[in-house]
Structure formats: C-alpha cells, structure tokens
Amino acid sequence: MKKITATLIKEWILLRRDVAGLLLLFLMPAILIIVMAMVQDAPFRDYQEIRFDLLLVDEDGGSLAREIKSGLKASKNFHVIDSLEGSALSSGQLQKLLREGDYHVGIVIPNGATAEVVNSANIIANNISRKLGLGGTMPSRSTRDNRYVRMYFDPVSKPTFRTSISFALDRFVTYSCSNLLVQRISQLSKLAGDSAEMNDDFRKVFAGIGIKEEVLNDTQGDKTYINSVQHNVPSWAIFGMFFIVIPIAGHMIREREDGSAVRIELIPHALRLVALGRILFYTLMCTLQFWVMAGIGLWILPLLGLPALYLGLHAWVLLPVSFAIAFAATSFGYFTGAVFRTTNQAMPFGAISIVILSAMGGLWVPVELLPPVMQRVAMISPLHWSLEAVHHVILRNGGIGSVAGHILFLMAFGTILWGISIYKNVSRARGI
Amino acid sequence: MSSAIEISGLYKKYKGAWSAALDGLSLTAEKGRITGLLGPNGAGKTTCINIICGLVRADRGSVQIFGHDAGTQIQTVRSLIGVVPQQIALFENMTALENFRYIGSLYGIAQVTIKERSKNLLERLGLAQHADKRVGRYSGGMKRRANIIASLLHQPDLIILDEPTAGVDVQSRAMIHEFLKEYQQAGKTILYTSHHLDEAEELCENVVIIDEGRHIISGSPKDLIIQTRKQTDCRKLEDVFLHYTGHSVRD
Numbered sequence: 001m002k003k004i005t006a007t008l009i010k011e012w013i014l015l016r017r018d019v020a021g022l023l024l025l026f027l028m029p030a031i032l033i034i035v036m037a038m039v040q041d042a043p044f045r046d047y048q049e050i051r052f053d054l055l056l057v058d059e060d061g062g063s064l065a066r067e068i069k070s071g072l073k074a075s076k077n078f079h080v081i082d083s084l085e086g087s088a089l090s091s092g093q094l095q096k097l098l099r100e101g102d103y104h105v106g107i108v109i110p111n112g113a114t115a116e117v118v119n120s121a122n123i124i125a126n127n128i129s130r131k132l133g134l135g136g137t138m139p140s141r142s143t144r145d146n147r148y149v150r151m152y153f154d155p156v157s158k159p160t161f162r163t164s165i166s167f168a169l170d171r172f173v174t175y176s177c178s179n180l181l182v183q184r185i186s187q188l189s190k191l192a193g194d195s196a197e198m199n200d201d202f203r204k205v206f207a208g209i210g211i212k213e214e215v216l217n218d219t220q221g222d223k224t225y226i227n228s229v230q231h232n233v234p235s236w237a238i239f240g241m242f243f244i245v246i247p248i249a250g251h252m253i254r255e256r257e258d259g260s261a262v263r264i265e266l267i268p269h270a271l272r273l274v275a276l277g278r279i280l281f282y283t284l285m286c287t288l289q290f291w292v293m294a295g296i297g298l299w300i301l302p303l304l305g306l307p308a309l310y311l312g313l314h315a316w317v318l319l320p321v322s323f324a325i326a327f328a329a330t331s332f333g334y335f336t337g338a339v340f341r342t343t344n345q346a347m348p349f350g351a352i353s354i355v356i357l358s359a360m361g362g363l364w365v366p367v368e369l370l371p372p373v374m375q376r377v378a379m380i381s382p383l384h385w386s387l388e389a390v391h392h393v394i395l396r397n398g399g400i401g402s403v404a405g406h407i408l409f410l411m412a413f414g415t416i417l418w419g420i421s422i423y424k425n426v427s428r429a430r431g432i
Numbered sequence: 433m434s435s436a437i438e439i440s441g442l443y444k445k446y447k448g449a450w451s452a453a454l455d456g457l458s459l460t461a462e463k464g465r466i467t468g469l470l471g472p473n474g475a476g477k478t479t480c481i482n483i484i485c486g487l488v489r490a491d492r493g494s495v496q497i498f499g500h501d502a503g504t505q506i507q508t509v510r511s512l513i514g515v516v517p518q519q520i521a522l523f524e525n526m527t528a529l530e531n532f533r534y535i536g537s538l539y540g541i542a543q544v545t546i547k548e549r550s551k552n553l554l555e556r557l558g559l560a561q562h563a564d565k566r567v568g569r570y571s572g573g574m575k576r577r578a579n580i581i582a583s584l585l586h587q588p589d590l591i592i593l594d595e596p597t598a599g600v601d602v603q604s605r606a607m608i609h610e611f612l613k614e615y616q617q618a619g620k621t622i623l624y625t626s627h628h629l630d631e632a633e634e635l636c637e638n639v640v641i642i643d644e645g646r647h648i649i650s651g652s653p654k655d656l657i658i659q660t661r662k663q664t665d666c667r668k669l670e671d672v673f674l675h676y677t678g679h680s681v682r683d
C-alpha cells in the first residue's frame with residue numbers, strides 16, 4: 001500500500017510539472033466544450049424552441065386582430081413586432097423589410113376581418129337560435145367578403161419553415177374564430193335569460209382539449225431534450241478523457257528511454273505495484289477531468305447564455321460511469337505506452353486512434369445520424385459505450401441498471417488492454 | 433575467502449543476433465573486494481550485469497549471488513545487490529531528493545531512514561546543495577553521482593556499477609573512487625566495469641578481462657602485469673589488456 005501511495009505522489013509530481021500534459025487534459029476539453037456548445041447551440045434547437053421575430057400589420061383594429069395578437073404574444077415561439085419607431089407597421093413597410101432579409105415572416109390582418117368573422121358568427125348563431133327556438137337574433141348581412149389573413153415570407157426561407165409557421169398561425173386564427181363564435185352563442189343565451197354560470201361554461205369550451213407534448217421520462221417533473229449542452233459536454237469530456245493516452249504513453253516511454261523504468265524493475269516486488277499505482281493515479285485524474293467538465297456544463301455555460309447541464313434524476317450513477325470511462329481510457333494509454341517503443345510511434349497512434357474512435361462512436365455526430373453500417377461499427381468503440389452510458393443518465397434519467405452493461409463493457413475493455421500491457425512489459429524485459 | 437558472485441558457463445544469444453553476446457562466461461568475485469570487469473566495447477559486460485540482476489535471461493549457465501541462484505531467486509538477489517546502470521536511471525523531472533524518496537519507498541524503507549541516508553550520501557558525493565534541483569538540470573558528472581546514490585539507499589552488500597565514471601571529469605572521478613574505496617572498507621563487495629584501465633589498476637584488487645563473451649584472464653593487476661611481461665613488453669594494465677584483446681576496433 002505504501003508503494004502505491006508513493007507512486008501516486010510521484011505521478012502527481014511528474015504530471016504537475018508536465019504543463020503541456022495538464023493543458024491537454026483540462027484546457028483542451030474545456031475549450032472544446034465551450035466552443036462546440038456555443039457553435040451547435042442554434043442547430044440543436046428546432047423551430048419550436050427558437051423565438052422568431054414576426055412582423056404583424058393590423059389593418060383591422062378589431063377584436064379578431066386583438067385576439068391573434070395577444071395569442072401570438074403569449075406564445076413562446078414568436079416575438080411580435082407590430083410597430084416601427086413608435087408608429088404602427090404598414091403593409092408596404094412589412095414587404096420591404098422581408099425583401100431586405102432582416103425578418104423572415106410577417107402577417108397582415110386585413111381591414112374588416114373582424115367584421116367579417118363577427119358577421120359569419122352571427123349568421124350561424126342566428127341559425128342555431130332559430131332552430132332551437134331561443135328567441136333572440138343578432139344583426140347580420142347576407143353578403144360575405146373574403147378577408148384572408150395574409151402571410152409573407154422572406155424569399156429565401158425554406159419550405160419546412162413556411163409550413164411549420166403557417167400551421168402555427170392557422171391554429172391561432174382558427175382558435176380566435178371559434179372563440180368569437182362561442183361568444184356570440186353565449187350572448188344569445190344571455191338574451192334568452194340564462195344564468196351566468198352557463199355563460200362561464202361556454203367560455204371554458206376550449207380549456208383542457210387539444211394536444212400537449214409529454215416527455216418520456218421515468219418520473220414526472222423533469223424534462224430534458226437533447227440540446228447543444230447535453231450533447232457537447234459529455235462528448236468532449238469523454239474525448240478529453242481518452243486523450244490521457246498522450247501523457248500516459250509519453251511518460252512511460254520517456255521512463256524507458258531515460259532508464260528510470262529499469263530502476264523500478266531492479267527493485268524487488270515493485271513493478272506490479274508501480275503499474276497499479278500508475279493506473280490508479282491516472283484513473284482518478286481522468287475521473288476528476290470528467291467532473292471538471294461537468295462543472296463547466298453546470299456553472300460556466302449558463303454564464304454564456306446556454307442552458308445548464310442537466311445530470312438526470314440519478315446523478316450519482318455518473319460516479320461509477322465516469323470511473324469506468326476513466327479506467328478504459330487509462331488502460332488504453334497504458335497499452336499504447338507498453339506496445340510502442342518510441343514516442344514518435346505512440347503519439348500519432350494515440351491521437352489519431354482517439355479521433356477515429358470518437359468519430360466512430362458518435363461524439364462528433366450523434367450515432368442516430370450515422371449510416372446503418374457505421375452504427376454497427378460504433379459498437380466496438382469504447383467512446384461510444386462511454387457516451388451512451390452518460391446519455392442514459394442525463395437524457396433518459398436512467399438508473400444504475402440501465403448502464404450496468406456499459407460499465408461492464410468499459411471495465412472489461414480496460415482489463416484486457418491492461419493484461420496485454422503487463423504481459424508485453426514483462427516479455428520485453430525477459431525476452432530480448 | 434568465499435565469493436560474492438559465482439558465474440559459470442553463461443551463454444546468451446540475443447534474438448536476431450548472429451553471434452552470442454556471452455559464450456560460456458565464467459567468473460568469480462570475492463566478498464569484500466573490488467573486482468573490475470574489463471573488456472572492449474561489445475565484450476558482453478553489460479549483458480553479464482543484466483543477467484545478474486535479472487533484466488535479461490540467460491540461455492544457459494548459472495549465476496550465484498551470496499549463494500542465491502539469480503535464475504530462481506531473483507527477488508532475493510535484487511534485495512542484496514545495488515545496481516548502478518550504465519544509463520542514468522532517474523526521473524529527470526524530479527529533484528534528487530524526490531527521486532530518492534520514491535525509490536526508497538519502493539524498497540520499503542521508512543521515510544526518516546531514507547532522509548537520513550540520502551543526506552549522508554548526498555554530502556559524501558558532493559551533491560548536498562543540489563538535493564532540491566531537478567535531476568534533468570544536473571551536469572553529466574552530477575547525474576552519475578546521483579545515479580550511484582539511488583542504488584545504495586537499501587544498503588546492499590554487493591554493488592555493481594556499469595561504467596560509473598563514463599564521461600565524468602577528473603574531480604568527479606576521484607570523488608567516486610574515494611567513495612567506492614570507503615564503501616569497500618565498510619565490508620561491501622564491489623563489481624564494476626570501466627574503460628579506464630589506469631583507474632581499474634589503481635582501484636581493483638582483482639580484474640577479469642573478457643572478450644567476445646568469454647573469460648580471457650583474471651587476477652590482481654600486479655600479477656597480470658608480471659605474467660604478461662614474460663611474453664611481451666608490459667608496464668601497465670593497458671598493455672596486458674591490449675596483449676590479450678588485440679588492437680582491432682570492436683563493435
């Protein structure tokens with residue numbers, strides 16, 4: 001035990017003095033996380049989440065326009081602009097602004113739209129009243145005009161954008177029209193002398209119906225979606241953790257070259273304990289790396305206007321997960337240091353293999369977006385298993401049971417590589 | 433006098449080499465003496481030392497260290513010997529003291545004892561002021577001396593030094609000699625290799641000359657000179673060496 005502690009201290013002294021190694025372990029992934037999370041922030045949100053500037057021209061001035069406007073303003077998706085420098089927007093200005101490309105969508109509520117809807121509603125209400133024998137009638141004219149709410153788009157906007165916006169607007173218009181109709185009928189019933197409660201019932205007609213999205217989580221309350229932060233923090237943290245290959249392999253090869261490895265071998269019963277101490281040290285370092293990166297996601301990214309990292313309902317599961325990832329990464333480093341003779345061979349192998357394994361494992365692009373063949377290839381990348389395990393916890397609110405397989409795979413991967421390295425080290429000493 | 437090292441019929445051929453590095457080498461080193469292992473480049477000195485300490489495995493032959501077989505009891509043997517390798521076997525990014533603390537701990541020595549022994553040895557070898565300097569920033573001679581200290585922390589009975597004075601200046605060399613003599617007077621056995629024959633002549637009570645992995649001749653430098661004088665003009669150990677190993681360049 002004392003020999004392992006001594007090795008931990010010695011590795012710490014050496015790593016502390018290896019500035020390049022420290023920067024590689026902590027600064028590189030931190031920068032990657034911040035930059036990538038910022039860059040991919042917009043692409044990761046879909047139209048539902050982004051607030052659009054929506055130009056609105058109100059030529060109507062009636063209750064329909066008021067309803068549409070307040071509905072749009074209440075919606076999280078739109079930021080309604082209906083006046084420019086203090087005066088109301090005109091249809092001509094709206095078209096000019098869209099053509100210039102500063103805004104992407106605008107609507108015009110035409111003059112007389114309210115009157116038209118009210119007229120239609122009155123006609124329907126009168127019909128109902130007559131058929132049910134309620135008695136009252138409301139003023140109406142028989143000629144009907146077309147008063148469409150007109151939509152305008154920036155010419156370069158994509159078709160999917162147009163459809164999703166027009167669906168959203170359509171809903172508001174339909175809702176406002178239906179509302180008016182209900183109001184008319186309720187007015188009729190008031191004329192017929194019904195009680196106030198009944199009128200309330202009319203008003204509540206739309207409450208509690210419609211569509212509402214629910215998130216698939218194992219418990220209610222917390223909702224997480226994949227977003228830039230949830231994807232990039234684990235991805236680049238894992239990428240950075242596996243880069244521990246570079247300092248480990250570097251230190252091991254340097255020690256063989258400068259002869260200090262021989263010194264360890266000359267000490268009775270020390271070799272294996274030293275190897276154990278080294279693996280332990282770097283595994284702890286690497287686990288620390290994970291939590292530093294998680295800390296960046298929790299506290300630094302929100303300062304930059306990004307959502308904070310969400311750790312799921314069973315955040316403690318990340319402890320064994322991060323340890324298993326760290327062990328796999330460290331063993332990979334130990335393996336690289338044991339198999340290659342010179343740093344000139346080991347460094348490019350280490351760096352390139354991590355980049356390839358991370359691309360394969362879905363760290364750059366989510367695995368779901370990879371072609372089917374690559375999705376199957378991803379299964380052999382330890383970085384894929386690492387990312388999947390973290391995703392289970394932070395996106396799917398998974399517990400320890402959901403990641404046990406991943407942990408097992410990572411530990412087995414590490415153990416096998418470590419076994420090969422020890423064998424390789426011993427045979428190097430003996431076999432020459 | 434019983435022997436500290438008993439080597440007999442040692443044979444070693446490296447993988448891929450076309451001739452043997454050691455070809456039936458036999459030699460003995462007596463307890464409490466300084467023995468010089470001499471030979472031209474590539475004679476097999478380092479190979480012989482590496483087999484003694486278990487870094488290289490011999491194909492045939494046996495090595496006994498204080499009666500322990502190096503083939504089967506290597507851990508015991510390692511605890512009895514202090515090997516000073518030909519390369520500087522220290523962590524360059526750590527100070528001398530940090531190195532000694534770590535190496536000492538791996539030998540299982542208590543921290544206070546390590547501290548005391550390193551302090552003594554550092555003073556004795558003129559490194560006391562540089563104890564807290566990183567080994568990587570040492571001069572060649574300082575590195576050699578620190579390399580020796582690291583091998584003596586566990587106070588071995590047998591010290592094996594592979595060219596401890598290679599590339600060191602006259603002052604450092606004298607200091608190392610003085611130190612080795614003192615160590616011998618404390619009852620320790622020393623085996624060392626060198627290419628400085630005048631140094632070996634002055635320091636060693638016994639020398640073994642090997643070439644091409646074979647034992648050529650051994651004895652006290654004085655006896656060897658007298659013996660060789662019968663065949664050729666010979667005044668110093670170098671003449672003996674050249675007489676037996678020839679003038680052609682090796683390696």
Ligand SMILES: Nc1ncnc2c1ncn2[C@@H]1O[C@H](COP(=O)(O)OP(=O)(O)OP(=O)(O)O)[C@@H](O)[C@H]1O
Nearest residue numbers: 432446449453471472473474475476477478479480
């Ligand atoms: N690791 C190795 N692999 C293959 N051949 C080796 C190896 N080490 C040494 N040799 C060969 O074995 C022979 C003996 O080498 P060794 O290093 O033992 O000689 P030496 O007497 O120590 O030489 P020097 O005085 O130059 O240090 C040489 O021919 C050398 O080339």
Ligand SMILES: [Mg+2]
Nearest residue numbers: 477478518594
């Ligand atoms: Mg040598």
